[in-house]
Structure formats: C-alpha cells, structure tokens
Amino acid sequence: MSKKPSFANLASRLSPKTTEQNAAGPIDKMEAASQAEAVVTDAIRRNRQPDGRRGILVRARPEAWKALKQVALDGERTLQDVMTEAINDILVKNGKPPVA
Numbered sequence: 001m002s003k004k005p006s007f008a009n010l011a012s013r014l015s016p017k018t019t020e021q022n023a024a025g026p027i028d029k030m031e032a033a034s035q036a037e038a039v040v041t042d043a044i045r046r047n048r049q050p051d052g053r054r055g056i057l058v059r060a061r062p063e064a065w066k067a068l069k070q071v072a073l074d075g076e077r078t079l080q081d082v083m084t085e086a087i088n089d090i091l092v093k094n095g096k097p098p099v100a
Contacts, residue, residue, distance in 0.1 A: 005013070048054050060068070072082045088098035 068079060068082060072079045075082070084100045087100040091098050091100070
C-alpha cells in the first residue's frame with residue numbers, strides 16, 4: 001500500500017519553478033510588484049465614475065433592505081438618495097461636514 005501524497009508540497013508539484021524565478025533578484029521582484037500594483041490601480045480607476053465617485057458595498061438583512069426601499073418609496077426618492085442622506089447624517093453626527 002502506497003503512502004498518500006502530502007499537501008505540504010502540493011504547490012511545488014503543480015507548478016515547477018523555473019531557473020528564471022529562482023534567479024530573480026530583489027529589483028526584479030520589486031518591478032514585478034510595481035507592475036501588479038499598477039494593474040490593481042488601473043482596475044480601481046476603471047470602476048470609478050467620471051466625477052470621481054466610488055461605490056460602497058453593504059450587506060443588509062432582507063428586512064433592512066425592505067425597510068430602506070419603503071423609506072425611498074414613501075419619500076418618492078431613489079435608494080441612492082436615501083443612502084446619500086444616511087452618509088451625510090453619519091458625517092454630521094461625527095463632526096464632519098456633509099459631503100456626499
């Protein structure tokens with residue numbers, strides 16, 4: 001009966017390292033990290049609105065979602081307007097000027 005392979009060396013078995021990766025110096029690693037950071041920064045820029053706005057993801061329970069939608073409907077506003085008002089309220093509450 002043979003022994004099961006260990007997960008400890010799974011990465012080395014699946015992607016064998018080349019001599020180029022082993023020979024990469026600190027400068028090469030820094031350049032690679034800089035390029036990766038540029039890709040992430042570009043992705044963030046693409047997701048922004050033309051006026052610089054960015055999105056916020058909030059997870060809410062179904063009851064909270066329904067209540068917020070009802071507040072928006074009662075005031076004949078969009079959910080975006082309701083959430084903007086909420087952001088401004090929390091900023092004022094914490095001594096910051098409303099900017100949203």
